[in-house]
Amino acid sequence: MADALFPLDRPPAVLGSGAVHLPGWMGRDQQEYLLRACAGWAADRAPRTVVLPGGGRMSVRTFSLGRGWTPYRYDDDEVVPPLPVWLLRAARSALAAAAGVCPEVLSGGVDPTAYTPDAALVNLYGRGSTMGLHQDRDEASDAPVVSLSLGDACTFRFGTPEHRGRPYRDVRLESGDLVVFGGPSRLAFHGVPKVFDGTAPSWCADVLGAPPGRVNLTLRRTRPDD
Template sequence: MTEPLFGIDRPPTILAPGAVHVPGWMDRAQQEYLLRACVDWAAVREPRSIVLPGGGRMSVRTLSLGRFWKPYEYDDDEVVPPLPDWLVRAARAGLEAAAAVDPLVSADRTSTDHSSADHTSADHTSADYTPDAALVNLYGHGATMGLHQDRDEAVSAPVVSLSLGDACTFRFGTPEHRGRPYTDVRLESGDLVVFGGPSRMAFHGVPKVFDGSAPDWCADVVGGPPGRVNLTLRVTRPPTHPPTLGG
């Protein structure tokens, strides 16, 4: 397939106050590096299809870095690959790029707290943004992600999301409920999404993945069709708990 002209025909957009989409934020070399890292992490800890408390099973497979996530908490008794410091630096750069489009992305969340978690609030600059966990979600054929909130973190720091492989429809709503209004945007391999501030607790999901839409070179990196690969980096607890870094 012909690779899209990232950053030329798709300018950065504000999905909602404090939520930013930056197309083509990663170049091919950066994407290849990150895809290879995902392959290595999966070799250490096999991605799982998460079973929800109600008994349903998520159609995506998930791999945790830094801290193990399960609905609806982080479990430090589970051993997972460490979150590498180069990925933390990439997340900081992503937050900086998003804040240049909409400064609200790094602001303290000013809307009503829609989470049952006891959040610690503060403004978040790219210099002090230090994720301590990441989720690697692998979308195979037919996999989707229902609308949900990322509400298991004990702080209000932004979420940084990186897309690789197949394109998808990313649906971004409001903090109030799962229904309309929401915005649908197509995410391509290399795209960045950051949401924080008033949109930190917004409902979001992936109703559709465009199978086979990944750049051709992705198959060479992972040894076959990559599907959609999504990494979301989060700060899960106050900075009094140092993050586990490595690599």
Template sequence: MSALIPRPVTQVAPGAVHVPNWLTLEEQRRLVAACRGWAAGPVPIRHTRLPRGGVMSVQTVCVGWHWQPYRYTRTAGDVNGARVAPFPHWMVLLGRRAVLRAYDDREAADAYTPDTALINFYDGQATMGMHQDKDEESSAPVVSLTVGDSCVFRFGNTETRTRPYTDVELASGDLFVFGGPSRYAYHGVPKVRPGTGDPATGLRSGRLNITMRVAGLTDTWPAPAAAGAR
């Protein structure tokens, strides 16, 4: 995406806001370095296996809480049994800045305290089907950051995986926040655009997507009786 063509901040749906070019290049480098560290462990990055046997095309690593279909735990029983890396305070501050930028609401930003993040790495062929982020006990907004290659981000409605939806081009440095009426909207990534990222971020190829959430859980949280939809 050419820097000569400004991309405006857009409200894609009520509570869903796209802020282009929000991260500085230095912030993107810091995120890439942090994600590389988390990818190495204590719970390494992996292709998540779904309950029915399918394997996700993206690679995922978690901090704060470990996501496995379709629940959060502190330890990764589906990988190596280790406790996930802690959620760093600098990411809490980043999440609050993101909510303030998206909603221009200081009270909401100050109250936002993310405690988990899913980091998904997309190579040129990886996709993500339409799903809801609903395994969290909290309905606080999801803060999504993109570093690396651009993608088509499909943002839908709260009732169905099908239309109506809006396709948004997310480029490196972009912020997307969805909460309020759009918190449980279906969304996915049907396409990544290889070769569109800037190697100066520290990522030569592929797309990193960092999604911060508020799990709303405690260490004694029990596993749900039934799997959710994702």
């Protein structure tokens, strides 16, 4: 992945205790590789629109790697693409990079070299898609969440574990950015209130043959820690 030379106009930012944003963490080659992989997985396992238990429909389309996911649980009966080893290595590198800026992401004794996410959710944001404030609390582990952004930029809203209201912080995520949250911020409410349509790097459309929208991939450990 990209080296530690982050864009000068977008330095790393600590979003909360145990949460960090690393702009431009993925270089173009890494982004292209991941974008092609996401397109291949989506072709193999068509993304779906998620219907929440209350009847609401998420505006993003989603699919899983490693373990199937439905609100609000993981489902081993669903056949999904496996989590590739190269993506596991990338997640470990991401966690180590985040810990170099914000050591609190490793609260609880997490070792980046032994970080073993077993699932990833891939969310595809089309025109007008958003994501309401929510907690990632379906997992049986408190290991950090690693989030990778591709395509269109967005406003990422990061709050506290206590409730959906203020205080929260809005940051712009662009293609290649990394966010990691763990430790005291592992259950922080977060969401995407706005996507800036048409802001993806021009080469993204060349890779896919069409504008990508926003693509977000989050890696989590869902099973109990060993």
